[in-house]
Amino acid sequence: MAEIIRLTTPLTDKVIEKLKIGDQVLITGTLYTARDAAHKRLVDLLNSGKELPFDIRGQIIYYVGPAPARPGYVTGPAGPTTSGRMDPYAPRLMEAGMKGMIGKGKRSKDVVDAMKKHKCVYFAAIGGAAALIARSIKKVDVIAYEDLGTEAVRKMEVEDFQVIVVNDIYGNDLYEEGMKKYRRSP
Amino acid sequence: MRNIHIKEITEAVKNLCMEANYNLPEDVLHAFDRGLETEESPVGKAVLNALKKNAEIAWHEKIPICQDTGFSVFFVDVGQDVHIEGGSLSDAINEGVRQGYKEGYLRKSICDAFTRKNTGDNTPAVINYDIVPGDKIKIICAPKGGGSSNMSRVTMLKPADGIEGIKNYVIQRVLESGSNPCPPVVVGVGIGGTLEKAAQIATKALLRPIGSTNPDTVLKEIEEDLLKKINDLGMGPEGFGGRFYAMAVHIEKFPCHIASLPVAVNISCHASRHKEIVL
Known part of the structure; x- marks a missing residue:
């Protein structure tokens, strides 16, 4: 297995060009969180020519709605949600400069094509490993849409946040390739 | 009274x-250990170990x-x-x-x-x-989490579709679910009854302990065959490729109308959460 790659945000094209499907990556820096409702608002802002609540250029969006934090904790458990629901919005955010997405599950063809075009990479975090993932989240601030509760946009400072590259900018897909490798014909 | x-x-x-929400059931932990023995993919193994570690943290710290x-x-x-x-x-x-x-x-x-x-x-x-x-x-x-629930379906097959038709439907459903329901999963299948009955027994099937044997020998054979076929698809833990996508297939059956063959598939995520009490 390939060695573990360490990345810091924001991501540059040079870094993204090197990433290949199956690469295990540890991210340190900033992640912005958004789910369905926040995506709709972000894209509405862009489409009406307004500024986003944060500078998205070079940044990674993490698809997550954390559980409430117990007293003394920075965050509650915070694992990835299904990315496919964000597919209608993702290309527009890539156009605005987004360079990475973290979630789980397959992306649509439109999203994969947009990733090639705008040089954006899709990572998966381990779905369901929310308590473990929370340990790599060091600071959390709600920066927009507080009314959305768990779906608000948060700025997360992370250290060695563990992900795997699912779609690189060359059109490859880990879900498809991984399955081919281990498939047994009946 | x-x-x-x-x-x-x-x-x-x-x-x-x-x-x-805090405690991963014992039968799931045992299933992970069995999965670690059979999983060929290094990434798959790493995922199973991460899920075990996750369960340990949750249990210890009383967090979900x-x-x-x-x-x-x-x-x-x-x-x-x-x-x-x-x-x-x-x-x-x-x-x-x-x-x-x-x-x-x-x-x-x-x-x-x-x-x-x-x-x-x-x-x-x-x-x-x-x-x-x-x-x-x-x-x-x-x-029941949203990611796995979104992958669940009910359909009305034709009686002529029979056992093979049911198997094909379940495999197709699992294939389309891929990584979304956070595998390794449990696949609950409800066969027969009405629309709502099939869905209800598919959900109930998820509660059976993993590793337990279906007392109905025909269903037992179908479960074993489906489990093998599903894991042979090669999707593995989290869908990253591997041998251990499903921990179990559990089927419940109910008589149905002479004109129908309802089939429901309810997929549970890796946590397969359930806890009971008798008062």
Whole structure:
């Protein structure tokens, strides 16, 4: 297995060009969180020519709605949600400069094509490993849409946040390739 | 006739909600260990080890296994010789959910279907009642996450489709689900009954302990065949490729109308959360 790659945000094209499907990556820096409702608002802002609540250029969006934090904790458990629901919005955010997405599950063809075009990479975090993932989240601030509760946009400072590259900018897909490798014909 | 006060029910439900979300069931942990023995993919193995570590943290720190603490689904067997006192049984269960999700730092994930406005306390719960002989109440709490629920389906096959048709449908459903339901999964299948009956027994099938044998020998064979075929697809843990996508396939069957063959598939995520109490 390939060695573990360490990345810091924001991501540059040079870094993204090197990433290949199956690469295990540890991210340190900033992640912005958004789910369905926040995506709709972000894209509405862009489409009406307004500024986003944060500078998205070079940044990674993490698809997550954390559980409430117990007293003394920075965050509650915070694992990835299904990315496919964000597919209608993702290309527009890539156009605005987004360079990475973290979630789980397959992306649509439109999203994969947009990733090639705008040089954006899709990572998966381990779905369901929310308590473990929370340990790599060091600071959390709600920066927009507080009314959305768990779906608000948060700025997360992370250290060695563990992900795997699912779609690189060359059109490859880990879900498809991984399955081919281990498939047994009946 | 035995009296049970609603206060006792609310308290029990509150604790069930928290415990079901903090503690990965024993049968799942054993399944992970079996999976680690058979998994060929290094990434698959790493995922299983991460999920074990995750369960250990959750148990130790009393925090949820997953941020999606689910729709609060209950199966309640009410003994016909029980008298509920102090108020409504359903209200008592919902109050337990309200308290459990607040005090337990669990995520509130229930919203209006149109406005998407959160109800704020994870109610209303989905409660399946059964009236049974005896003077006890058994409550099973099975929080169901959105990612795996979205992969579930009910269909009406033609009787001519038979067992092969059922198998093909289940495999196709699992293939389309891929990594979305957070594998390794349990695949619950309900065959027969009506639309709602098939869905209900598919959900109930998920509660059977992993590794247990179906007493119906025909269903047992179908379960084994499906489990092999599903894992031979090569999707593996989290869908990254590997041998151990499904921990188990559990089937329940009910007689159906001469014109129909309903089939429901309900997929459970790796946590397969459920916890029960008898009052």
